[in-house]
Amino acid sequence: MATSAPEPLSAGIEAPGRLRQPKQVIGGAVAALVAGWLIVKAVGNFGGFLNATLLGLTLAGLYFVVASGFTLIFGLMRTINMAHGSLYLLGGYIAFELQEKLFSDNKGGFELSIGQSSGETQYSTIEWLVPLLIAALAMGVLGVLIYQLLLRWNQGQELRQALITIAVIIIAGDQMLAHFGGVAKDIKLPASWPTSVDIPLIGSFGFFRLTIVLGSAILVGLLLWWMIKRTRFGLITRAGVDDRDMVSALGINIPLVFAAAFFIGSLLAGFGGVLGGSMLSLQPGQDSAFLLNSLVVVIIGGMGSLGGAAVGAVALGLVQAYGASYLVFGGTDLTNYSILLTFGLVVAVLAVRPYGLFGRPA
Amino acid sequence: MILLVPALALFIVACGGDDDGGGGGDDGGGSSDEPIKIGFLSTCEGAFGAFYEATAGGFNVPLIQRGAEPVSDTPSDGVEGAEIAGRPVEVVGYGCSDETPEVAVNEARRLVEQEGADILVGPLSGDEGIAIANYAKEQPDKTFVNGAAGAQDATLKVQAPNFFRFHTDGAQWSAGVGEYAVEELGWKRAAVIGDDYSFAQTSAGGFIADFCANGGEVVKRIWPSLGETDYSSFIAQIPDNIDGIYTAIGGEGLISFINQYIEQKGPIEPDEMIGNLFVDDPIVLKEIGEEVVGVTVSGNTAADATGPDVEEYLDRLSVYPEVAEAGASVFVYHYYGAMEAVAKAIEQLDGDISDVEKFHETLANMELTGPEAPYGDVRLDENRQAISDNYIKQVVPGEGGKPPTVKTIARVPQVDQQFGGAFTPDTPSPDRKNPECKDYDLPWEGKLEPVDFESGESGE
Numbered sequence: 001m002a003t004s005a006p007e008p009l010s011a012g013i014e015a016p017g018r019l020r021q022p023k024q025v026i027g028g029a030v031a032a033l034v035a036g037w038l039i040v041k042a043v044g045n046f047g048g049f050l051n052a053t054l055l056g057l058t059l060a061g062l063y064f065v066v067a068s069g070f071t072l073i074f075g076l077m078r079t080i081n082m083a084h085g086s087l088y089l090l091g092g093y094i095a096f097e098l099q100e101k102l103f104s105d106n107k108g109g110f111e112l113s114i115g116q117s118s119g120e121t122q123y124s125t126i127e128w129l130v131p132l133l134i135a136a137l138a139m140g141v142l143g144v145l146i147y148q149l150l151l152r153w154n155q156g157q158e159l160r161q162a163l164i165t166i167a168v169i170i171i172a173g174d175q176m177l178a179h180f181g182g183v184a185k186d187i188k189l190p191a192s193w194p195t196s197v198d199i200p201l202i203g204s205f206g207f208f209r210l211t212i213v214l215g216s217a218i219l220v221g222l223l224l225w226w227m228i229k230r231t232r233f234g235l236i237t238r239a240g241v242d243d244r245d246m247v248s249a250l251g252i253n254i255p256l257v258f259a260a261a262f263f264i265g266s267l268l269a270g271f272g273g274v275l276g277g278s279m280l281s282l283q284p285g286q287d288s289a290f291l292l293n294s295l296v297v298v299i300i301g302g303m304g305s306l307g308g309a310a311v312g313a314v315a316l317g318l319v320q321a322y323g324a325s326y327l328v329f330g331g332t333d334l335t336n337y338s339i340l341l342t343f344g345l346v347v348a349v350l351a352v353r354p355y356g357l358f359g360r361p362a
Numbered sequence: 363m364i365l366l367v368p369a370l371a372l373f374i375v376a377c378g379g380d381d382d383g384g385g386g387g388d389d390g391g392g393s394s395d396e397p398i399k400i401g402f403l404s405t406c407e408g409a410f411g412a413f414y415e416a417t418a419g420g421f422n423v424p425l426i427q428r429g430a431e432p433v434s435d436t437p438s439d440g441v442e443g444a445e446i447a448g449r450p451v452e453v454v455g456y457g458c459s460d461e462t463p464e465v466a467v468n469e470a471r472r473l474v475e476q477e478g479a480d481i482l483v484g485p486l487s488g489d490e491g492i493a494i495a496n497y498a499k500e501q502p503d504k505t506f507v508n509g510a511a512g513a514q515d516a517t518l519k520v521q522a523p524n525f526f527r528f529h530t531d532g533a534q535w536s537a538g539v540g541e542y543a544v545e546e547l548g549w550k551r552a553a554v555i556g557d558d559y560s561f562a563q564t565s566a567g568g569f570i571a572d573f574c575a576n577g578g579e580v581v582k583r584i585w586p587s588l589g590e591t592d593y594s595s596f597i598a599q600i601p602d603n604i605d606g607i608y609t610a611i612g613g614e615g616l617i618s619f620i621n622q623y624i625e626q627k628g629p630i631e632p633d634e635m636i637g638n639l640f641v642d643d644p645i646v647l648k649e650i651g652e653e654v655v656g657v658t659v660s661g662n663t664a665a666d667a668t669g670p671d672v673e674e675y676l677d678r679l680s681v682y683p684e685v686a687e688a689g690a691s692v693f694v695y696h697y698y699g700a701m702e703a704v705a706k707a708i709e710q711l712d713g714d715i716s717d718v719e720k721f722h723e724t725l726a727n728m729e730l731t732g733p734e735a736p737y738g739d740v741r742l743d744e745n746r747q748a749i750s751d752n753y754i755k756q757v758v759p760g761e762g763g764k765p766p767t768v769k770t771i772a773r774v775p776q777v778d779q780q781f782g783g784a785f786t787p788d789t790p791s792p793d794r795k796n797p798e799c800k801d802y803d804l805p806w807e808g809k810l811e812p813v814d815f816e817s818g819e820s821g822e
Binding site for chain 1: 406407408409411412460558583584585587589591592594595596598599614617618621622624625626627628794
């Protein structure tokens with residue numbers, strides 16, 4: 001018995017070296033297959049391919065706005081704010097409520113209607129922007145409160161912080177259900193904006209998705225990039241990501257910086273909620289759906305990396321859009337399983353880069 | 363390490379609060395001073411949550427008709443002093459589901475096993491209906507009368523002896539509309555888009571059987587999940603080389619779908635879309651009516667119908683003015699018909715429903731006529747499934763600033779669930795691929811009766 005022992009041991013040592021080769025080969029083969037399949041589809045119907053791509057990119061824009069706040073908080077604090085999705089949904093609901101209460105001609109009271117109240121009220125641009133600003137700022141303040149009241153005294157205990165914010169999700173989810181009901185709500189867009197725009201090769205495409213959502217994502221990305229690369233706050237943030245203890249040892253007021261990060265990150269969640277409530281709709285369950293989206297985005301891109309969040313969002317958006325359009329092989333229609341592709345993407349990225357595409361070990 | 367936390371979180375979120383019901387029920391319905399206990403089950407969350415008060419209103423009206431007083435203007439607040447055939451009636455609870463079968467069965471258990479309901483009226487939607495029909499087999503001494511759930515399997519496949527459906531199912535609501543598409547709209551090739559669950563697949567299945575029986579071809583079937591918020595990728599899948607699209611998207615999703623369809627494809631060409639009953643539901647028309655004017659729809663109500671029976675029905679509903687305005691909504695009409703059938707059966711037995719078998723037999727032989735079923739007489743087949751009329755309609759602009767309504771074009775009299783043999787207990791359930799597109803032999807082929815209610819042609 002003793003003589004046979006060394007053999008499996010040495011085999012175990014050699015195994016990682018041998019395994020690396022097949023993993024890369026398989027990865028390459030899968031990537032080539034996917035690319036080839038997309039090219040075939042693109043050549044077959046180029047307009048349709050552009051349409052799917054643009055749909056994916058606009059969805060990615062929404063995911064990026066939400067996930068960039070998530071990754072900002074994580075990058076600095078190593079805290080996963082599980083309540084990020086709740087801030088998204090609550091931000092949307094607050095904007096909806098403000099628009100209804102402040103600007104609607106509707107009397108309210110018991111009325112049989114589906115979703116939102118009467119479609120009669122025409123809103124102006126201001127009547128969309130004011131709820132947006134108030135809701136986003138309110139979520140920023142709420143984020144700071146969550147940090148100050150619930151997380152600050154658990155500094156450094158990541159698991160405990162994550163569990164506390166999970167409690168926030170559950171409590172907030174039930175409170176929102178009690179207050180806003182289980183029926184989906186839409187934030188109404190200004191009546192003066194066009195419904196769609198005409199794009200060569202594609203035909204009509206949603207105006208709001210294309211300009212406002214995608215534009216907001218690019219603007220948020222640029223502003224965050226400028227803030228992180230060019231401001232003192234960004235300097236501290238970047239230093240904090242690398243060595244938090246050293247940063248505080250240098251006399252920097254870390255709690256203040258953390259509060260600021262929470263404010264901006266939560267504000268972005270609320271902002272995303274208003275965009276999402278206008279582009280899609282608001283309903284119970286979207287808090288966890290957008291938490292999941294944000295998690296997938298930052299896991300793909302790498303926790304704490306802004307560029308990673310952008311790449312992750314684009315990857316997630318495109319995979320969802322292509323999955324919904326192109327998972328048809330002859331007579332077999334697998335588009336209903338496109339959700340699985342999202343997780344396939346996560347598995348594939350983590351297999352090759354365990355910290356995400358742009359992530360570094362904490 | 364980092365991945366563990368999200369996994370844990372999502373696990374917890376996914377499993378968020380549900381509670382178990384238990385405990386023994388008491389068998390009521392015996393002596394004459396004991397109240398008959400009735401439970402109401404509908405959905406107040408999710409894609410169909412907006413129809414909750416409409417269903418509660420329809421359910422309450424037969425009780426109010428028999429002397430009960432509404433507690434408030436909101437139907438789900440309940441009624442007081444209900445009596446049928448001298449027996450007091452107690453509504454033990456207004457149950458609320460979220461269109462999922464799990465929650466529906468949990469609520470049914472609560473109402474039946476904990477609150478002691480003898481009779482359950484509900485649920486609202488397809489998958490729930492199949493689940494409740496199966497649950498009915500567990501409770502043979504209780505009585506289950508379907509609310510508005512329209513999946514075919516609930517009666518055709520499950521066949522619970524104590525589960526009754528006094529309205530036609532999703533496929534029956536499509537009877538005749540495929541022929542209309544071929545003959546009047548000139549469709550040869552069509553695509554189908556619908557929610558990925560039993561009711562929408564039943565509804566689309568009826569269209570497919572009817573359309574293909576008349577020589578049409580269904581080239582693509584697209585199934586976004588129920589409660590989807592972003593239909594754009596699914597709309598992108600609709601082929602260009604078709605004559606029209608049949609939509610079986612329901613509830614909240616329909617509003618997003620129509621808006622996003624217009625965003626991507628431009629204004630709806632009326633001759634290129636046929637909708638199921640959700641499109642012309644008065645509650646939905648208030649929201650998206652202008653966009654779908656001219657579109658063809660089908661279903662078992664006719665909002666423009668006139669005549670004494672319809673007037674009497676709407677008059678009964680008028681205790682709830684909002685509900686009366688939506689009288690042709692299947693959610694009001696079906697819950698009304700269900701409760702009306704229950705009340706009539708209790709009356710026929712002089713308030714004594716202690717002999718459950720006799721009560722079930724009475725229900726199985728029940729016919730609804732006149733103001734009890736103003737849009738077409740209802741009788742049940744051997745699976746306790748309704749046989750009744752179906753209507754082909756067109757969405758038309760409303761008069762005097764009112765939301766759009768419908769103009770009825772044709773009637774298909776007394777449609778049966780089995781489509782003359784196209785659907786049987788042995789054929790596959792309607793799903794993503796079934797029924798096949800082939801030449802079925804339908805009893806009503808070539809027999810659509812033209813209807814014009816405006817000229818007073820109500821012809822009951």
